[in-house]
Amino acid sequence: MLLAAAARQLRPHRTLLLPALRSPLKEEPAESFSDRADMLRACAADARVPAGISLFEKRRGVTTYTWQALLHFRGLYPAAEIYFLMGSDCLPGFGRWRRPDSILSSARLLVGRRKGFPAGPAGGYPAVFLKGVFPEVSSTGLRAALYRGDVPREVPPAAARIIKERGLYLGRLRERVLSRLGPGRAAHTLACARLACDIAASRGSDARAAAVAALVHDYAKELDPRRLEKICRSAGLGVPSLEETVRRAPQLLHSWVSAHLARAELGVEDPRVLRAAARHTLGHPSMSELDKTIFVADLAAPDRTFPGAARLRRLALRDLDAAAALGARMKTEWLRRSGRWIHPLGLETCLKLNS
Numbered sequence: 001m002l003l004a005a006a007a008r009q010l011r012p013h014r015t016l017l018l019p020a021l022r023s024p025l026k027e028e029p030a031e032s033f034s035d036r037a038d039m040l041r042a043c044a045a046d047a048r049v050p051a052g053i054s055l056f057e058k059r060r061g062v063t064t065y066t067w068q069a070l071l072h073f074r075g076l077y078p079a080a081e082i083y084f085l086m087g088s089d090c091l092p093g094f095g096r097w098r099r100p101d102s103i104l105s106s107a108r109l110l111v112g113r114r115k116g117f118p119a120g121p122a123g124g125y126p127a128v129f130l131k132g133v134f135p136e137v138s139s140t141g142l143r144a145a146l147y148r149g150d151v152p153r154e155v156p157p158a159a160a161r162i163i164k165e166r167g168l169y170l171g172r173l174r175e176r177v178l179s180r181l182g183p184g185r186a187a188h189t190l191a192c193a194r195l196a197c198d199i200a201a202s203r204g205s206d207a208r209a210a211a212v213a214a215l216v217h218d219y220a221k222e223l224d225p226r227r228l229e230k231i232c233r234s235a236g237l238g239v240p241s242l243e244e245t246v247r248r249a250p251q252l253l254h255s256w257v258s259a260h261l262a263r264a265e266l267g268v269e270d271p272r273v274l275r276a277a278a279r280h281t282l283g284h285p286s287m288s289e290l291d292k293t294i295f296v297a298d299l300a301a302p303d304r305t306f307p308g309a310a311r312l313r314r315l316a317l318r319d320l321d322a323a324a325a326l327g328a329r330m331k332t333e334w335l336r337r338s339g340r341w342i343h344p345l346g347l348e349t350c351l352k353l354n355s
Ligand SMILES: [Fe+2]
Pocket: 217, 218, 221, 254, 255, 280, 281, 298
């Protein structure tokens, strides 16, 4: 671990960890500042590094750039030798950070080499390198694994305990959804969430949104058709061809009702996520990347065993558009072969994706 190696090598008088209120380069963190601070504290304790947690960013209450934090500490400790620790995976982008010169006049960069990233300073910026090479772990990769429901071995046990106890990284949502589903549907939901996260991670898109949409996509699947119909009507869910759907394939209504209940009962507010859940069965002629991710993940989840499912799964991780087009074709052809009704929206999706 970078922190432990830096503490061993430098033997600093004081170590401060700086949880970000929010990162200027990333989306709003879903876990609270205090949960993240507690996990960081637990990681430091696990590595036996006596470290304090800085509440500087929290107190400021606004997005803070590194140069601002370091200027603050330079002001607090004018005579100190200050090091700012980072992995070499951050070096290539360092020149794009706000005011790198100010950062370097407040502190020295202390860099741990990560496999596959530059071994020397990038862009001519001076840096002190720690001895050794550190595993390639990215916070984005760790979070994606946690959203999938895995706890990677890089997460120290004390932090893993906090994650489990507090239901962080969607643990609580996962539990609430699964408690409402039978074992088969629960297994499918988890399988779908894993594939959705993998698809999102393969494209560098939002793994959390993919995981949430996949977790709730079949939330209403086990409600009986009459109840589905009632909810669609009373909540005015705007299901296209509602009367015909009620008559010929009422189970299709679960997509809209799942999205509706995800909002009403589970507190999912993100409209992109709710739309992806609502579109998971029939798709839509103008699907977003997240819509396609859930459409394909539902169809090709590892628990699906129809001929071609494994091929579709592999394709999804390489070419999502092609997988969505193939998936829509497979669905439509299966309905036609088995003499079932094809919903006009499903047909429209298939034609659009394959045009
Ligand atoms: Fe479904």
